[in-house]
Amino acid sequence: xxxxxxxxxxxxxxxxxxxxxxxxxxxxxxxxxxSPPDGGRRAWLTVAGAWMVQFSTFGYLNAxxxxxxxxxxxxxxxxxxxxxxxxxxxxxxxxxxPAVFVGSAFDSGYFHHVxxxxxxxxxxxxxxxxxxQQNQFYQVFLAQGLGIGLGVGLLFLPSLSIxxxxxxxxxxxxxxLVVSGASSGGLVFPILLNHLFANTKVGxxxxxxVSGGIIALLMIIANCIMRTRxxxxxxxxxxxxxxxxxxxxxxxxxxxxxxxxxxxxxLFVPFFYLQLFAADYNVSPxxxxxxxxxxxxxxxxxxxxxxxxxxxxxxxxMLLPAILASAVLLFSLFAATDTAGVVSVAALFGFSSGAYxxxxxxxxxxxCTDVSELGLRMGLAFSLVGTSMLVGTPxxxxxxxxxxxxxxxxxxxxxxxxxxxxxxxVVFPLSPCRPAPSSSSLRRAQRARSIxxxxxxxxxxxxxxxxxxx
Numbered sequence: 137x138x139x140x141x142x143x144x145x146x147x148x149x150x151x152x153x154x155x156x157x158x159x160x161x162x163x164x165x166x167x168x169x170x171s172p173p174d175g176g177r178r179a180w181l182t183v184a185g186a187w188m189v190q191f192s193t194f195g196y197l198n199a200x201x202x203x204x205x206x207x208x209x210x211x212x213x214x215x216x217x218x219x220x221x222x223x224x225x226x227x228x229x230x231x232x233x234p235a236v237f238v239g240s241a242f243d244s245g246y247f248h249h250v251x252x253x254x255x256x257x258x259x260x261x262x263x264x265x266x267x268x269q270q271n272q273f274y275q276v277f278l279a280q281g282l283g284i285g286l287g288v289g290l291l292f293l294p295s296l297s298i299x300x301x302x303x304x305x306x307x308x309x310x311x312x313l314v315v316s317g318a319s320s321g322g323l324v325f326p327i328l329l330n331h332l333f334a335n336t337k338v339g340x341x342x343x344x345x346v347s348g349g350i351i352a353l354l355m356i357i358a359n360c361i362m363r364t365r366x367x368x369x370x371x372x373x374x375x376x377x378x379x380x381x382x383x384x385x386x387x388x389x390x391x392x393x394x395x396x397x398x399x400x401x402x403l404f405v406p407f408f409y410l411q412l413f414a415a416d417y418n419v420s421p422x423x424x425x426x427x428x429x430x431x432x433x434x435x436x437x438x439x440x441x442x443x444x445x446x447x448x449x450x451x452x453x454m455l456l457p458a459i460l461a462s463a464v465l466l467f468s469l470f471a472a473t474d475t476a477g478v479v480s481v482a483a484l485f486g487f488s489s490g491a492y493x494x495x496x497x498x499x500x501x502x503x504c505t506d507v508s509e510l511g512l513r514m515g516l517a518f519s520l521v522g523t524s525m526l527v528g529t530p531x532x533x534x535x536x537x538x539x540x541x542x543x544x545x546x547x548x549x550x551x552x553x554x555x556x557x558x559x560x561x562v563v564f565p566l567s568p569c570r571p572a573p574s575s576s577s578l579r580r581a582q583r584a585r586s587i588x589x590x591x592x593x594x595x596x597x598x599x600x601x602x603x604x605x606x
Contacts, residue, residue: 179302185362187317189295192351193288195321200224201411201428202329218533223281225529230285232522235293239515254290255355262348266341296497301365308498312443315494322432330425396521401528402555434486439494455495461488466556
């Protein structure tokens with residue numbers, strides 16, 4: 137009789153996307169089907185709940201351009217645009233920075249614990265923001281930059297990772313639907329906040345409280361309907377350090393993160409500054425009020441249509457054009473000095489940037505060889521890329537600002553060049569390496585050329601050479 141103790145059992149037809157579990161020494165190996173169902177009532181309710189989380193987190197952060205404009209011209213007029221943008225950039229940074237720890241907690245089965253803590257912190261911080269005093273920068277920074285940022289950081293990644301528990305074949309489509317909540321929130325909140333802040337009977341404090349009430353209601357519903365499906369990773373548990381060392385050893389993964397850092401230095405600039413840009417160029421106030429809503433309306437389409445095609449033609453082939461289009465549209469701001477130009481750039485940039493953002497989680501899924509590591513892999517990527525979001529918009533604001541007070545002059549050309557060059561630094565080195573859609577090795581090439589960011593050409597050739605020899 138052969139000894140069957142410690143025998144490994146692979147629970148998948150597809151080892152790239154299914155969890156591998158090891159049986160206990162004392163128990164016989166048993167096969168348990170962990171394949172995602174790709175649908176069903178529980179799965180789609182989870183998608184709906186995750187959509188609400190994205191609406192209330194990333195969607196609310198997408199409305200920071202309203203705050204940037206309001207603070208620069210009124211509420212924090214003693215502070216420079218660069219100083220004010222630190223509030224929004226810290227929010228973005230904290231949305232991603234704790235992701236490596238949040239992702240590890242997700243893999244360990246603490247999804248609901250993290251979601252509830254994040255929901256409480258987010259709602260509490262929004263209501264604290266409504267109590268801050270005018271020209272008290274530190275109060276706004278603590279409530280909005282740190283408080284809201286940390287709350288969003290606890291909520292954002294798990295609401296994306298949970299999709300992989302329920303979908304595999306249609307994962308890109310399901311993820312696209314979830315992340316469309318962010319752009320939908322970015323469509324609703326700018327209109328809501330602009331009108332409430334401008335209404336003398338409501339004002340800043342009550343306007344913020346209204347938005348906080350909406351988010352509180354959505355968080356309650358979302359926490360009630362989202363469900364996990366896979367068991368927590370407890371057997372053969374490895375330390376966080378060991379897991380990180382294993383993941384960092386993946387060359388395609390690490391080179392992808394490096395490129396994503398470059399891309400995100402400029403990608404979120406319009407979400408912070410486009411409303412201020414429109415106001416500075418004397419675009420109609422009626423249009424300026426809705427410019428971020430137009431931007432996020434385009435982003436809503438961009439987060440759904442390209443990911444639906446990505447399941448057919450590949451994530452790489454949808455993501456590279458999105459990066460290139462975003463860079464071109466950033467430079468087109470030089471010519472967008474009237475109402476028609478600003479509206480066109482807002483709608484088109486919203487579409488291209490929305491496509492980029494929505495295709496990142498499915499791409500990370502294709503790079504993951506073990507679903508039980510997905511939370512950690514996504515968390516590490518988001519944590520490192522979040523650093524570029526921390527510094528990108530303040531650099532843009534420093535290049536933009538030439539003075540202080542009501543008579544300050546804004547010089548846009550240096551800031552626009554900085555923002556537009558970042559995505560281009562990723563696109564051109566990748567263009568010669570683009571795989572043909574009909575190639576039989578497309579999936580392997582996508583992994584090697586992963587365009588979360590900028591891989592090195594020598595790394596690509598080395599990986600492809602190793603695969604062809606195997």
